[in-house]
Amino acid sequence: MAKYRAIPDGYMTVGEAAKKMGITVRTLQYYDKEGLLSPSAESAGGRRLYTDKDLITLHQIASLKSLGFSLNDIKQRLISLETPADVADALAKQADNIRRKIEQLTASLTAVERLKAEVLQMQTVNFKKYADIIVNLQMNNDSYYLIKRFDDDTLDHIRKRFDKESGLNFMDRFHCLSDEIVQLQKEHVPPESEKCQQVVKEYWNLIMEFTNGDRNMLPKLMEIGNIDTAANAWEERQKTVNDYLEPALQIYFSKLGADPFEEVE
The missing domain is CATH 1.10.490 (Globin-like)
Incomplete structure (x- = not known):
């Protein structure tokens, strides 16, 4: 990494780079530590210096984060995003991940709504039954309606059995x-x-x-x-x-x- 006695044209300090991108200095330091974005140079006094090209990479990181990529995913994908096909492939894979998350959240929402309906029908507070209903909803067991009709002895038998x-x-x-x-x-x-x-x-x-x-x-x-x-x-x-x-x-x-x-x- 080249060293300079003063900050030359085209370079900026970590504080300046953070201010331009609207993030904290700590975030930039963390990205450097994790190998996501290292500064392009270092001054004679040890100040870490960034360029406009670094800001482009930082913008890529922010864009990928907004799409749901983890920092580890971003670290791997930043290396390979050289062509439009690379970008399209990365986006296609992330779209699949988002669809899976939507399916999971939709299933969770359905389970919550069904549990709410069952709780109101039961008219009693019974957390053991609530837990059993949740487990059966997660199992896609459409006969979970029976649980509210079971007494505690029968439910205990099922849990043990x-x-x-x-x-x-x-x-x-x-x-x-x-x-x-x-x-x-x-x-x-x-x-x-x-x-x-x-x-x-x-x-x-x-x-x-x-x-x-x-x-x-x-x-x-x-x-x-x-x-x-x-x-x-x-x-x-x-x-x-x-x-x-x-x-x-x-x-x-x-x-x-x-x-x-x-x-x-």
Whole structure:
């Protein structure tokens, strides 16, 4: 780096450069420390000197920051922005990043609005339930409506029984099986048919998996799952499942020779 006894024409001190660009001296010093923008020269007295070309680079940094680039990204991209194609490529990549952020923020906004609606409907302050609703919203679990209908004992059971991964796996299987049941209902497949009974068996196995074999939970599940009037698309779908399954389950239990719901009454 060249040294000068006085500040020559075309050079400016860090204070002058900062004032021209409307930033602080500390910011310029930080950019120098991070290797983003080093001064072009140094005076004999050790003063760091900048040029108009440095100001152009500083303007690039400010522009990229306003587009959402991190300082680390800018440090890498400033080297390669030599042609219009380089600039266009950098902007295209940043546009993709912005779209992802928009999607994430949109999902977060939806979750907040849904949680607000659920809080107002619950009419009670229950942070455990709020947390469960948030987790299920993040999992895109559209049956999160059920959470407000669960009592604390059932929610504690779910928290101990499932983590996020196993919970997602269970809900995926539950939804797939529910879709299959809805299709059987649409096709008017009789409840006593072998096809229907096989699905009923799988459904019952899922219930036993959910309860971990604790049949004392069955009355609560019956109460929770009882939907007289559907308030949303999920409840409408579940009501269809329940209406179709009720006679099919009676046939299934009859073949087993025992009704587990009667055993716990």
